[in-house]
Amino acid sequence: MSWESVYRGDGIPREVELPDPPPWRTFPRPSQATEFQPPDGLVEAVNAAIAVRRPLLVTGPPGSGKSSLIDSVAAELRLGRVLRWHVTSRSTLADALYRYDVLARIHAQQLDGRPGPEESGIGPFLQLGPLGTALAPAERPRALLIDEIDKSDLDLPSDLLDVLERGEFEITELARLGGDPVGVREWNSNAEVQAEHGRIACSEFPFIVMTSNGEREFPAPFLRRCIRFVMSMPDTETLGRIVAAHLKGDTVTPGAAALIETFVRRLRAGEQLAVDQLLNAIHLLDGGFPAVERDRLLDLLLRELSGV
The missing domain is CATH 3.40.50.300 (P-loop containing nucleotide triphosphate hydrolases)
Structure with missing residues (x-):
């Protein structure tokens, strides 16, 4: 997906087709019963x-x-x-x-x-x-x-x-x-x-x-x-199950797996991040983005919660 096809910031009104929302952001809000993955204990x-x-x-x-x-x-x-x-x-x-x-x-x-x-x-x-x-x-x-x-x-x-x-x-x-x-x-x-x-x-x-x-x-x-x-700090395996459940799939793609590893590494370094931030990043970035744009979006989507 590409944001340029929706909003360009040039002030020109246009008819556009909005992207489909992720499965967990449809309304009325669906139950999270099947997506929840309980941690050990x-x-x-x-x-x-x-x-x-x-x-x-x-x-x-x-x-x-x-x-x-x-x-x-x-x-x-x-x-x-x-x-x-x-x-x-x-x-x-x-x-x-x-x-x-x-x-x-x-x-x-x-x-x-x-x-x-x-x-x-x-x-x-x-x-x-x-x-x-x-x-x-x-x-x-x-x-x-x-x-x-x-x-x-x-x-x-x-x-x-x-x-x-x-x-x-x-x-x-x-x-x-x-x-x-x-x-x-x-x-x-x-x-x-x-x-x-x-x-x-x-x-x-x-x-x-x-x-x-x-x-x-x-x-x-x-x-x-x-x-x-x-709640314990999630590991890559647990997050993989969570992501697969939310995205309605059995497995995660290599791109999603790389984002999960980055996410876990930052958590272990002491950063405050939420799982829904990871889901947003995977939903948007598990596709083709130029490297510079991808890094900019990652910084936007995975910004630490304790910061400004």
Whole structure:
């Protein structure tokens, strides 16, 4: 492929045929279940987490495939759709459990001509968050990704302890009502869960993968409630399997193998690089490029993550 056939930078509008995207960048995003290649020891860690019903904390550098693990396990064990909680410094446990849209409820009451707030009919304005949905009753464990938990506020890991230990939580707005069960929508779904006496309690503890880039330490009470696994530095053989799986082939070409060797050599020299950078480079450069242009593109695509 050649970039000149798409964008030339001369400001002249033209009709061009855009290149096909790589298989892993088509939309809607495909599942990475079949492309994921677990490193040594990770299969045992997953089975241990499932057996003892504990979250699996996976630590490794960005782009090492941590987040793809949940797709592989959920597909292989038929755990249904993957629930995802992408953690930031503003993330709270409350939002991950459920959300109550009180303003929408007041607006609906005004449209209905009701004189004031009423405690009935609250269900349509409640929605479970990703963690709350994972803890809802189900015939099989649900699959939940808590991504980049090391980006959270310092208190969040400790806040999780009681919920993950008990496998249940209270919806405060419903708990004071009592009475009949109330249907609450699941996360990103129209399906409903019945909250009994304002509580959601799991019948099967979910399979939870928490990822960390290793940027902070966690408190001991949190760590002892997790099965922990550290992603090892990939070797050429492992990367070859990953590349072949993503490119939908059985083997890699000689050009791709050379890029993999360069990638591994740079990793061992201490550089911070991500596997998706390698995939991008192979997708673009495993063809005919002049040497000067190829070197320039390699510098662009395999730029170290710790640099500017």
